[in-house]
Amino acid sequence: EVQLVESGGSLVQPGGSLKLSCVASGFTFSNYWMDWVRQTPGKSLEWIGEINTDGSKTNYAPSIKDRFTISRDNAKSTLYLQMSNVKSDDTAIYYCTRASFDYWGQGVMVTVSS
Amino acid sequence: DIQMTQSPASLSASLGETVTIECRASEDIYNGLAWYQQKPGKSPQLLIYNANSLHTGVPSRFSGSGSGTQYSLKINSLQSEDVASYFCQQYYDYPYTFGAGTKLELK
Numbered sequence: 108e109v110q111l112v113e114s115g116g117s118l119v120q121p122g123g124s125l126k127l128s129c130v131a132s133g134f135t136f137s138n139y140w141m142d143w144v145r146q147t148p149g150k151s152l153e154w155i156g157e158i159n160t161d162g163s164k165t166n167y168a169p170s171i172k173d174r175f176t177i178s179r180d181n182a183k184s185t186l187y188l189q190m191s192n193v194k195s196d197d198t199a200i201y202y203c204t205r206a207s208f209d210y211w212g213q214g215v216m217v218t219v220s221s
Numbered sequence: 222d223i224q225m226t227q228s229p230a231s232l233s234a235s236l237g238e239t240v241t242i243e244c245r246a247s248e249d250i251y252n253g254l255a256w257y258q259q260k261p262g263k264s265p266q267l268l269i270y271n272a273n274s275l276h277t278g279v280p281s282r283f284s285g286s287g288s289g290t291q292y293s294l295k296i297n298s299l300q301s302e303d304v305a306s307y308f309c310q311q312y313y314d315y316p317y318t319f320g321a322g323t324k325l326e327l328k
Contacts, residue, residue: 152265152308154317168316169222202264208255208310209276211264 109133109210111203116215119193123219129186129203129212136184137161140206143177143188145199146214153199155188157206171197193219223247223311227320233328240296242323244309249289253313256285256294259322260305268307269294301327 115127129141143155156167158177165177176189186203200214224247234240244254252272257265267276269285272292282297296303304327309320 150306151321152310152319154310154319166315170316207267207270208257208312209267209270211266214264 109205111205111210111212113201113203113212113215116201116217118218118220119190120221121194121219123193125190125193125217127188127190127201127203127215127217129188131184131186131203134205136179137181141177141179141186142204142206142208143175143186144202144204144208144211145197146202147196147199155201158186190217193217195219222316223250223314223318225309225311225318225320227309227323229323230321231324231326233326234299235328236299236301238299240299240303240325242294242307242309242325244287244292244294244320246290246292246311250311250313252288253311254285254287254292255310255312256283257308257310258303258305259308265308296325299327 110132111129113129119125140157140159142157146152156177158165158179162179174192178187198219200216202214203212226245228243254272256269258268259265268279268283272287273285284295287293307323
């Protein structure tokens with residue numbers, strides 16, 4: 108069974124940093140591009156970015172470019188999202204997904220507030 | 222960015238009814254479109270990809286159609302378990318973008 112389990116969400120102050128993790132199981136992680144998507148309290152969905160199979164290539168949404176970094180460790184079947192200089196607008200539920208968007212994690216909450 | 226305009230924002234329908242949700246892209250997305258269902262407190266679930274391909278395990282009462290800039294999701298014979306929010310997404314061009322969603326309720 109394919110499973111994606113995110114962790115690392117918390118309350119963080121504006122300007123702070125946070126690193127989210129997503130552990131994958133039930134499929135060969137190293138064969139798949141992976142994505143991060145977030146959902147704001149207003150419920151809209153926003154694509155954050157993606158990473159290729161060996162981690163050598165990434166694509167990001169302009170809204171978060173240069174603040175967020177996606178990486179992966181195929182040996183650990185783990186996807187990461189490093190968030191820096193966070194803003195109140197980054198408050199959302201963060202999901203990891205396979206790049207075909209056929210499997211999603213349960214999501215992890217990030218709250219940016221002082 | 223490609224803008225995805227989804228309508229209606231909310232919809233009330235009766236059991237057994239046929240429901241249609243529309244999504245319009247700001248430019249041609251060449252069938253690079255997916256539909257998702259999201260129930261409260263849950264993550265989105267893929268229903269349709271490539272505009273009209275049914276994802277594995279999705280009931281056949283769900284169908285997708287369209288081309289160019291206009292796409293639709295149809296639910297035949299509405300069931301109680303279909304009460305949810307529905308989102309469209311284009312993945313033809315970066316950044317991938319989503320519609321604002323349609324909340325489907327029972328009448």
